[in-house]
Each structure stands twice: as C-alpha cells, then as structure tokens.
Amino acid sequence: MAAEGPAGGSASRSKRADAQRNRETVLTAAAEVFVTSGVDAPIRRIAAQAGVGMATIYRHFPTRADLVTAVYQHQIEACAEAGPHLLARAGSPFDALRQWIDIFVDFLVTKHGLADALQSDSDRFAALHAHFLDRLLPVCAQLLDAAVEAGDIRPGTQPYELLRGIGNLCVGRDDDPRYDPRRLIALLLQGLRPHAS
Amino acid sequence: MAAEGPAGGSASRSKRADAQRNRETVLTAAAEVFVTSGVDAPIRRIAAQAGVGMATIYRHFPTRADLVTAVYQHQIEACAEAGPHLLARAGSPFDALRQWIDIFVDFLVTKHGLADALQSDSDRFAALHAHFLDRLLPVCAQLLDAAVEAGDIRPGTQPYELLRGIGNLCVGRDDDPRYDPRRLIALLLQGLRPHAS
C-alpha cells in the first residue's frame, strides 16, 4: 500500500522501461509456445523462447493463470463484447445465443488445452477460471435471459452451468474426427427449447 | 510364447506366490490412495501405502492406465452388464438409456479425477480411454439403437460422441454446488428426443 510512483500511469506503464519491454516479449513468446505445446508448456521453454530468465516470467505473471489470461486477454474481451452486439444484430435472441456460443467454442478449441485448463481439477488455473467467469458469465446470462424472455428457451437454466458445460464439452483431444463438441452443444441447445407438447 | 507352467491357471494366477500377493496389495493400496488423492496420485505414494517398491508397481502395471483400469475393473464391468439388463427391465428403451447413463455418471463423479483422466489430452491415459470404449461403447450403441428403433429419440447420434460428451460433462471439480453434470446431461437427452413440430 505504499504510495505509487510519480504520475501513477495506467496499469502496466508505471514500471521501468526494460521491464515493460520484457513483459511484451514474454507475452509474444508465450503465445507462440502455447500454439505448439499448449498452455501447459514448461515455463523454461517459454523463457528460452523469449530469451529471458524464468524469474522474469514469474515476476510479471506470478501464476500460470495470469500468463494465460494476459495472452488471451484480447480474445476474451472480444468474446465478451460480441454478446450485446449479437443480441442487437441477430434474428432472434436464440440465434444470438447460438452464435455467441459458436464464437466461444471456436475460441476454446483453437487453443490447445485451454478448455482442459479452464476445468482443471487442480487449483493451478483457478484465477483463469475466475477471469473467464467474471468477464463472460454476465454476457451469457444476458443472452440467456433475452432468449427466455422471447420464449425461445425454457427458463431455469443457470448461466454458470451452461457456460461450464460448454467448456467441458470442448475438453480433450481436438483432432478426433469422431468427436465434434459443436454437435453436442447443438443438442444441448435443442434441449433448452420449450417442449412442443 | 514360451510354454506355460504346470496347470496353467487363469490370467493372473500363473505367477509366483509373492508376486500374486503383491499385485493384490498394490491394487488395494491404489484404491485407497485414489479416493483421497485422485487417480493422478504419485506412484511413490501408492508404493509407500502398499509397502512395496515403485518397480513392483511398474512391473505389474506398466502404465498408469493399467493400474487405474485394474482398480476399477469390477465397476466398469458392472456398468457394462447393466446395459442389457436395463433394456430388458426398464419401461422403455429411452428410460433404459437414461438409467444407464445415470449409472455411468455416478461411477465417474465418485472417482476423483477419473473423468479428467479419461478425456486427458495427454497420452498417459490412452489405454484407459481405450478400455472404457471397448467395454462400454457397444453397450451404449445398443441402448441408443433400441431407443431409436422405438422412436424415443432421433437417429443420427454417434455412440462415441455421446459417451465422450457425457464423460466430458463430468470433468472438473465435483464439489461445486453450482454445477451438476446430471442436469446438463438431462438437457442433452432432451435434445435427442424427436422434434414434436
């Protein structure tokens, strides 16, 4: 709680220049390594790729979740912002929900191991899980509410449960032609529609 | 392919007495450790619990998947056998499918980390995944076919996809009151029902 430096500045600009530079270097390197080795890649490898020491990574991103969060920050944000946008543009709230889920799923399945990390049983990624929730849960809830309001789906589904379920369905090997999470998610959405008794 | 010893014996009885004894000891110890520490527990810990060396475990169960498979052998078998049984007893093929899935889910969620292991994107549990599939896929397919035949659900769903989807929905922390995989699986099944257009 000590006083901040002069002129405060925004979140990540109140550091020394080399620190700021290294932060970016690490983020770039991590993004590259994540593509080839998944978000579970050894910190040593990321450090080597960035040409820095391990401690530098830990100093900027104390937990692995912090690093992953920072790397995918923009895409999480884009996904969150797509929600209201779709709600305004799509043909129906249900379509908006469906398209938003498509975006979310595309995001998850193209990042090797990200879905696994999100639902990991260990606590190593707790902060990542929390950040996804903070940012995306309200969006999902809004879309869900709108669809219920419009009578497109039955009420009673909890946004958290739906979001985690979708994430769960994206877990595991993504190169298996026998398994496409999108088909199951479509079934799930179908199950949400009102009974046409 | 060398000649077997005298009196051959069934699968795991053609070894020396101490080996046979240790095999059982290890299985018991592993079952205990799995309950408290999950199926990812360190081999060292299981060895300590059993009072044997690590090499003994690796000798009897070359991969972790072999050990896990052996520990849960009986329950996998029971689950597989429940399929035809339910099909004969339940009110409808759909009910049979639903009840069988309940059994499967109960099995998964009560073994910490088992669902995670099954869908793990590493290859460490490949043999476990394969064994589950060998044993349960035909059962699931039979139940699915019967339900389609009876007109309870729409055709077109692949047993593998359904089984893996259910497994996926069981992944992650099992002590979160906000998330109950059974509710989502019920939705999934609902989505399988014919459109009452």
Place this chain on the structure above:
DNA sequence: GACAAAACGGAGCGGTGCTCCGGATACTAA
C-alpha cells in the same frame, strides 16, 4: 540344501515448478 529363475527395492536420471540472491540495468539528481 543347492541352484536358477523370478521378483523385489530403492538409488539414480531427466524433467518440471518455483525461489533466492548476486549482479546488471535503467532512472534520478547533482
């Protein structure tokens, strides 16, 4: 009891997460 085959146990190797601290670096003030 002697012998060989089988099984055992744990030291040891490579790899990983994370920390600690001596040294290098960037800003500040004179």
Place this chain on the structure above:
DNA sequence: TTAGTATCCGGAGCACCGCTCCGTTTTGTC
C-alpha cells in the same frame, strides 16, 4: 557527465515427479 540507488534480471538450486536399472532377496524345484 557522473554517482547513486531502486528496480529488475538471470540462472543456480531445491523439491517433487515419472520411470529405469541393477544388485539383492525370495520362491519353487531337484
């Protein structure tokens, strides 16, 4: 420009893990 200092860096080091190798012990047989 040059000192001085707070900040940051790098990698050695420790703990833990999976897995193997090999000298030792146990078991079954003659």
